[in-house]
Amino acid sequence: ALRLVPNLPDPAGTPEALDERAAIAQELARTPARISAKYFYDQRGCELFEAITRLPEYYPTRTEKALLIERGAEIAQSVGPVTSLIELGAGNCEKVRLLLPALQPRCFVGVDIAGDFVQGAVDQLAQEFPGLEVCAVGTDITAPVTLPAQVAPGGRLVFYPGSSIGNFNPSGAMTLLRQMRALAGQGGGLLIGIDLPKATAVLEAAYDDAQGVTAEFNVNALRHVNRLLGSDFDTSQWEHVAFFNHARSRIEMHLQAREALQVRWPGGERTFAAGERIHTENSYKYPLPLFMQMLTQAGFKTARAWTDDNDWFAVIHAQA
Numbered sequence: 001a002l003r004l005v006p007n008l009p010d011p012a013g014t015p016e017a018l019d020e021r022a023a024i025a026q027e028l029a030r031t032p033a034r035i036s037a038k039y040f041y042d043q044r045g046c047e048l049f050e051a052i053t054r055l056p057e058y059y060p061t062r063t064e065k066a067l068l069i070e071r072g073a074e075i076a077q078s079v080g081p082v083t084s085l086i087e088l089g090a091g092n093c094e095k096v097r098l099l100l101p102a103l104q105p106r107c108f109v110g111v112d113i114a115g116d117f118v119q120g121a122v123d124q125l126a127q128e129f130p131g132l133e134v135c136a137v138g139t140d141i142t143a144p145v146t147l148p149a150q151v152a153p154g155g156r157l158v159f160y161p162g163s164s165i166g167n168f169n170p171s172g173a174m175t176l177l178r179q180m181r182a183l184a185g186q187g188g189g190l191l192i193g194i195d196l197p198k199a200t201a202v203l204e205a206a207y208d209d210a211q212g213v214t215a216e217f218n219v220n221a222l223r224h225v226n227r228l229l230g231s232d233f234d235t236s237q238w239e240h241v242a243f244f245n246h247a248r249s250r251i252e253m254h255l256q257a258r259e260a261l262q263v264r265w266p267g268g269e270r271t272f273a274a275g276e277r278i279h280t281e282n283s284y285k286y287p288l289p290l291f292m293q294m295l296t297q298a299g300f301k302t303a304r305a306w307t308d309d310n311d312w313f314a315v316i317h318a319q320a
């Protein structure tokens with residue numbers, strides 16, 4: 001197994017870490033305050049997200065996995081021969097296991113902002129699939145991803161499952177789609193999962209589960225920010241809020257102050273009124289025809305989609 005993790009997280013005190021702290025503080029100081037959804041994913045956040053994917057209310061993961069299993073042969077036929085399979089936001093590399101037997105790539109690259117977490121996952125994958133070259137790249141996928149030199153330019157399939165594209169705003173999603181087309185290169189492709197609009201009650205339950213795992217996932221971002229920024233958020237003062245914004249076709253997650261409070265960090269502070277919110281995440285639900293148009297606009301040549309019987313989720317193969 002090839003071990004390679006460029007762009008490791010910056011130790012505190014480097015210019016990058018200072019920039020990051022300044023960016024977090026700036027977002028906290030605005031009204032409404034924001035915390036980027038990328039701060040969900042510290043070690044505990046990754047574990048909580050895994051727990052979310054197993055919740056009865058959180059339909060996207062199991063619906064997508066069922067599609068990859070049941071339509072796997074058709075998907076593999078549409079995709080054709082693959083040399084390098086590159087998964088963005090690979091996390092625990094669970095879904096790619098469903099594709100590896102049919103696609104038989106020579107090399108698997110797991111890219112994730114949580115570098116250590118994805119390194120562990122690709123190491124595990126290498127043990128399960130002898131002969132598969134693996135590597136982990138710890139980076140924020142919103143910047144163009146630099147692949148290790150060992151990854152051949154031809155025969156690439158970029159895999160972006162889980163409907164994570166929905167966590168970007170539409171213009172950010174378009175930028176990302178263009179970057180993914182560039183990463184796939186001439187003759188390559190993209191296999192992407194997207195969550196589709198559906199009954200509000202189904203959507204809202206998926207983001208506000210009865211066991212409170214999503215609430216804990218949301219609140220955990222405050223602990224992560226406390227470590228990065230040196231802030232003193234008290235998690236018991238914050239409540240999880242999730243709802244579907246129809247006008248924008250997106251689930252919104254917020255943290256709402258249970259009481260009037262103050263948060264301090266080195267070089268800054270702010271007060272929150274009781275009921276004031278910090279916006280932590282959007283999860284856009286694109287109608288399939290609209291998303292197909294976005295793929296065309298991003299320069300993909302053809303696209304084919306597979307959906308489940310309820311039309312809740314789609315897996316799409318687009319040719320770069």
Ligand code: AVI
Binds near residue numbers: 060163164206282
């Ligand atoms: C990672 N992403 C696709 C998840 C979603 O459904 O938007 C993140 C998530 N947030 C709350 N639950 C899950």
